Amino acid sequence: MNILVMKFGGTSLADPEKIQRAAARVARARRRGFAVAAVVSAPGQMTDELLSLARRVARRAPARELDSLMAAGEQISIALLASALSGRGAPSVSLTGAQAGVRARGPHGASEIAGVRPARVLAELARGRVAVVAGFQGVDGKGDLATLGRGGSDLTAAALAAALKAWACEIYTDVKGVYTADPRLVPEARKIGKISFSEMLALAEAGAQVMQPRSISFARSRGVRLHVRSAFHDAEGTWIGPDAAGENGVKALAVERVGVRARVSAVGRGLRPEDAEATRKILRSCGIACRRAELSAFRASCEVDAREAVPALRALHKAWQLGRRAA
Ligand code: ASP
Ligand code: MG
Secondary structure, three states, rough: OOOOEEEEEEHHHOOHHHHHHHHHHHHHHOOOOOEEEEEEOOOHHHHHHHHHHHHHHHOOOOHHHHHHHHHHHHHHHHHHHHHHHHHOOEEEEEEOOOOEEEEEEEEOOOOEEEEEOOOHHHHHHHHOOOOEEEEEEEEOOOOEEEOOOOOHHHHHHHHHHOOOOOOEEEEEEEEOOOOOOOOOOOOOOEEEOEEEEHHHHHHHHHOOOOHHHHHHHHHHHHOOOOOEEEOOOOOOOEEEEOOOOOEEEEEEEEEEEEOOOOEEEEEOOOOOOOHHHHHHHHHHHHHOOOOOEEEOOOOEEEEEEEEHHHHHHHHHHHOOOOOHHOO
């Protein structure tokens, strides 16, 4: 069986029409010969809405009950996507985290995946059905529902892809891939064709919101190839794969708010003190002070005043010609 994991985020499932589009995509992959396990998030902003509902009935709802509540969002998505697939003549079955064999451990609200027993999913795929699996949830040692931290559907997708030995794990989202910088802030930003796990992890930790950091380190440790792509366009997105290949140097920028300041980070492989110095110099030449600098093998960061964050990003993007060099 050639297995493909297709993960759909909340924005890709926000209304009935989008759910239909996701179903069409899954059905197409199936017609191309893939056995598909689809992993889904809660529709739209539902997880936040459920949390605010809980706050209206109890000032501090018990973490166990919050897990039970939040997991409901993903259960709505599996039932709807499986129904949409059936409507298109693609046999499918919805599975909760527990039914899909996702075992969790650790505190409610921030559990980790202890393991995946993929027998049920494999059996459904072998019968020719699409397995539609609820992301973000598992079952703990007591048999209780446990959630995996915000954005945890990405982790479910990576873990399921590893357990199923999938060909790849596709992450469908509302952007076309991973960019050299957030295109809403830097208009010249370009889509990156390929990036390594460690670069992507550094980018996520530096504030890029595309994928949950834990899911990237999981994929790196298990060698799960990730493909971040748009749910609404057919073009290839960004492939995330082994660290071995690739050029040294700055590849992308990210920004994160830290109180009244912002941390602007340049991410790339093999960064050296010279790269950190260059960052400071470029900013200084535009009159932007670097208040605190940090350097690691994959990231050179500067803290700047929050209102200078966007000019800083634009200046660095231009100076390193990231718009031109990116694939
Ligand atoms: N629905 C959950 C959240 O909003 C999990 C996810 O989207 O991945 O955090
Ligand atoms: Mg997400």
